[in-house]
Structure formats: C-alpha cells, structure tokens
Amino acid sequence: MHTAHDSPLGKTVTGSDCYDPGLLFPIARAPKRAELYIDGTLPLHGADIWNAWELSWLDARGKPQVATATFHVPCDSPSLIESKSLKLYLNSFNETRFDDHETVRATIARDLSLVSGGDVDVALHALDELVDTRIASLAGICIDNLDLDIDHYGPPCPDFLRVDTRAAAVEENLVSHLLKSNCPVTGQPDWASVQIVYRGMPIDRAGLLRYLVSFRRHDDFHEQCVERIYIDLLARCAPEHLRVQARYTRRGGLDINPWRASAAGTDPGNPRLARQ
Known part of the structure; x- marks a missing residue:
C-alpha cells in the first residue's frame, strides 16, 4: 500500500527530461476513509478538480507548445494522486515530442486513469481561451x-x-x-x-x-x-x-x-x- 511518506513529497527527487508515467504516485483513499467510518458503498459523490497552469511539450518538429489543463479525478477512484508526483510527471513532457494536442490530452487521461483507478477526464486549454476568464466568487x-x-x-x-x-x-x-x-x-x-x-x-x-x-x-x-x-x-x-x-x-x-x-x-x- 502506498502512503504519503513513501511519496516524493519532502524529498530531493530527480525528474525526467522525457515522458515518464512512472513518476506518478498514487495514495490509497481507503485508510483515511476508514478513520471516518466510510467502508463499502460511498455516502457521497464528487470529484477532485485539478487545474494545471504549467504544461509544455514539443510538437513533431521540436517547437515548444504550451497550454493549461483541467483534470477531474472521480472521488470513487481507489487512489488520489500525490501532487508533487503529478508535477514531476507533467515536467517530463517538456522535452518530449507529441504529434498534436489531442495526443497529449489522451496520454495524460490514460496515465492518470491508470494510476488513480478511475476514469479521469482531461481537458487542455489554449492560452487565448483564457483571456476573458474572470475572477469569480463562491455564491453564498x-x-x-x-x-x-x-x-x-x-x-x-x-x-x-x-x-x-x-x-x-x-x-x-x-x-x-x-x-x-x-x-x-x-x-x-x-x-x-x-x-x-x-x-x-x-x-x-x-x-x-x-x-x-x-x-x-x-x-x-x-x-x-x-x-x-x-x-x-x-x-x-x-x-x-x-x-x-x-x-x-x-x-x-x-x-x-x-x-x-x-x-x-x-x-x-x-x-x-x-x-x-
């Protein structure tokens, strides 16, 4: 069983200059849920919404590309994904060539789904899509x-x-x-x-x-x-x-x-x- 103290957090870790899904580190949700007397059928629905603001890779001709990304990790996945490992994983795209944006999106979705054990939805956003994004507030x-x-x-x-x-x-x-x-x-x-x-x-x-x-x-x-x-x-x-x-x-x-x-x-x- 993976625990937080086994993760890259708080440690000096060497990343990778090329795509490396092995950098992703899952942490089982079950032990902490057991502390809350959650066992078996979940008494809740939901997701963990991640926004990644630093994502880059090389196109097929070697020119850098940039985007932001959003990941929806379902709460019924067996594992959450440790954040430093996700950062290291995304950094491994920096010097890796991909044919197009869709290949990058599909690769991330596949890898996060495999590690978390859930069906992770991934969306990539070009920077010009964010120009009109406004600061919001929580209603209430x-x-x-x-x-x-x-x-x-x-x-x-x-x-x-x-x-x-x-x-x-x-x-x-x-x-x-x-x-x-x-x-x-x-x-x-x-x-x-x-x-x-x-x-x-x-x-x-x-x-x-x-x-x-x-x-x-x-x-x-x-x-x-x-x-x-x-x-x-x-x-x-x-x-x-x-x-x-x-x-x-x-x-x-x-x-x-x-x-x-x-x-x-x-x-x-x-x-x-x-x-x-």
Whole structure:
C-alpha cells in the first residue's frame, strides 16, 4: 500500500527530461476513509478538480507548445494522486515530442486513469481561451465576519457543529475563506475557500466557523479534509441535501479543488477565485 511518506513529497527527487508515467504516485483513499467510518458503498459523490497552469511539450518538429489543463479525478477512484508526483510527471513532457494536442490530452487521461483507478477526464486549454476568464466568487453568505472568540486550532472538532432543531428547514449557501490545513508530510500550509450548500435545519454559523478554523493545525491532503468536513456535517447536522467544495490556492503550478455531495449531478463547476 502506498502512503504519503513513501511519496516524493519532502524529498530531493530527480525528474525526467522525457515522458515518464512512472513518476506518478498514487495514495490509497481507503485508510483515511476508514478513520471516518466510510467502508463499502460511498455516502457521497464528487470529484477532485485539478487545474494545471504549467504544461509544455514539443510538437513533431521540436517547437515548444504550451497550454493549461483541467483534470477531474472521480472521488470513487481507489487512489488520489500525490501532487508533487503529478508535477514531476507533467515536467517530463517538456522535452518530449507529441504529434498534436489531442495526443497529449489522451496520454495524460490514460496515465492518470491508470494510476488513480478511475476514469479521469482531461481537458487542455489554449492560452487565448483564457483571456476573458474572470475572477469569480463562491455564491453564498460569508461567515468570516462573525463577532466571536476562537481558541481551538486543532484537531478538527465536530462538537462545534450544531443545528437549530426548533426552526423550519432552510436552503443555504455558507462560505468561508478561513480554511487552512497542512501537508501531512512537509507541514507546509494549504489555504482554501470553502462553500457549504445544504437543505435542512439551520446550521449554527458560529459553530461552523469554529469548526472550520479547527483544521488550522490539522495534517491531511486537500481531498481528505473536504471528505472529513462533509462526513462531520452529515453526521452532526443531518441535512436533507449537502455539498461541500473547497478551492485551494495554487502550489507548484497546480491547484486542487475537491467537492463532495449527497447527490450525483451537482457539480459546482470550476470557478477561479481571487487567490487562484
């Protein structure tokens, strides 16, 4: 079984000047899901949306080409892909000749699907396609300006989560830009904005903010943090419908944006936020 500490993270690693899918490193999702009592049928739907901003290769005549790429890794894949290994893998394209853009796209889709064990969707974007891309915001009520004291920064504390059981069900989008966790290998900080879309008894906003801040000293990968938030909200607040997405800031030319939902077909899209 591959673990985070076996990965290239935190180590000096020599990359490759030519295409090398062997650089990709999978990390099994099952052990961390077991900590959340997820076993067997997943109580969630979703994907990990990666944006790759540094992608280049050589055309058939040796001239460099550049593009950006988006990868959708389904959450039901057995493994997530460790980010440094993906960066090294993409760098191995830099001095490799490919016949056309479609060959590059299909190669990446095949390799990521094989490593993750899921059907990974890959799209390449020419730079002129991005000219009119605007900075977006997560729709909803931002809870960051609540007037409250906070003194718990880890471990994540689901006891903060509560609902008003006397109130009628509501439909709300709640947003916070204060989510921070840490890489479980290097200890480097990971920063994110998070959106919680739900239908059910009103979630106490002060408790929710305290809960999100309690990830501040927590060590886990992006995907694992989002699943923990989703499962804790599901268990403590019992919403009729729930979707959690986090938009993480970029590192090494990559940003990772997991989302998890109680229903299929609720993809939140891929908006580019101010810190991305």
